[in-house]
Amino acid sequence: MKKIVLGLLFLCSTIFAGTINIAVAANVSYAINDLIAEFNKTNKDTKVEVVLGASGKFTTQIQNGAPFDVFMSADMKFPEILKKEGLTAREPVIYAQGSLAMLSSKELDFSKGITLVSENNIKKIAIANPKTAPYGTAAVEALKNANILEKVEEKFVYAESISQAVTYAMTAADIGFIAKSSLYDEKMSQYKEGKNWISVDPKLYTPIDQGIVVLNRAKDNKEAHAFYDFILSPKAKEIFLKFGYLVK
Known part of the structure; x- marks a missing residue:
């Protein structure tokens, strides 16, 4: 045995x-x-x-x-x-x-930068849970430093991870905070910088x-x-x- x-x-x-x-x-x-x-x-x-x-x-x-x-x-x-x-x-x-970006399946006026999320036509904002996802923490920090966190916090749709935030940004939300790395995937090539996405000003969040x-x-x-x-x-x-x- x-x-x-x-x-x-x-x-x-x-x-x-x-x-x-x-x-x-x-x-x-x-x-x-x-x-x-x-x-x-x-x-x-x-x-x-x-x-x-x-x-x-x-x-x-x-x-x-x-x-x-x-x-x-x-x-x-x-x-x-x-x-x-x-x-x-x-x-x-x-x-x-890593770098933070904002993404939408719609064409939006991204020339407004991060303040775009405070517009009335933006009803839902996808964001990774800041308690468990560092990119979610960075997004909250950026919004706070832009002095619009309190104004937009009620619009948050929380994702379990940053990859889920990408999915939410394209489906369940009007816009989302995502990892810029996701935009280099072949499936994301249809989304254009300045029309569907923009990098978040790196001065607004800790590297x-x-x-x-x-x-x-x-x-x-x-x-x-x-x-x-x-x-x-x-x-x-x-x-x-x-x-x-x-x-x-």
């Missing part, structure tokens, strides 16, 4: 060898396939399993033992929290800076420093460390730039 059990354990370890589980902030969903494809050019036997979602929710899940090896957050706050709790095997590092960290579960996982190193490499930076991010 003991030999059978040991055999099963060996079989399971063989099946899952070379697989790393990555928790990825929703705004990176548009770039992640290109990143994995480039990573696999030099790590052909590594399978990267991706779960997309809100960074705050991932943090809670990791604190409760979720089986992730690497965490790509939409900000640095959540990886730093995990570091302070002793849950990380590598230092949290900025891999890119969105997005952070990556290897978690304790993958302390001795060479492939997880290789992926972490790749995300900080020049090749990865080229991909992030292609999708509208800023890199250092």
Whole structure:
């Protein structure tokens, strides 16, 4: 019986060898396939399993033992929290800076900038939940600094993640605050700058420093460390730039 059990354990370890589980902030969903494809050019036997979602929710899940090896957050706050709790095997590092944009499926007068959302014809504004999504936090900060938050807050339609905010902006709302990276997806090519979208003035919100960290579960996982190193490499930076991010 003991030999059978040991055999099963060996079989399971063989099946899952070379697989790393990555928790990825929703705004990176548009770039992640290109990143994995480039990573696999030099790590052909590594399978990267991706779960997309809100960074705050991932943090809670990791604190409760979720089986992730690497965490790509939409900000640095959540990886730093995990570091302070002793849950990380590598230092949290900025891999890119995200930008905020406003999007509508309708053609609107975007020359008004962020104040456009206070117009009477804008009834619903899609925004990622600022409690769990850093891009939602940035949107609230931008509106506050533009002195229109109190005027428009009742129009908010909250999304669970920034990718859901994109969907809401095109369907359930008149306009939405989104990650600029989403506009570089091929499916979004129909939406034109100045007519359907505009970048939010970066002076209105704190730069969105997005952070990556290897978690304790993958302390001795060479492939997880290789992926972490790749995300900080020049090749990865080229991909992030292609999708509208800023890199250092």
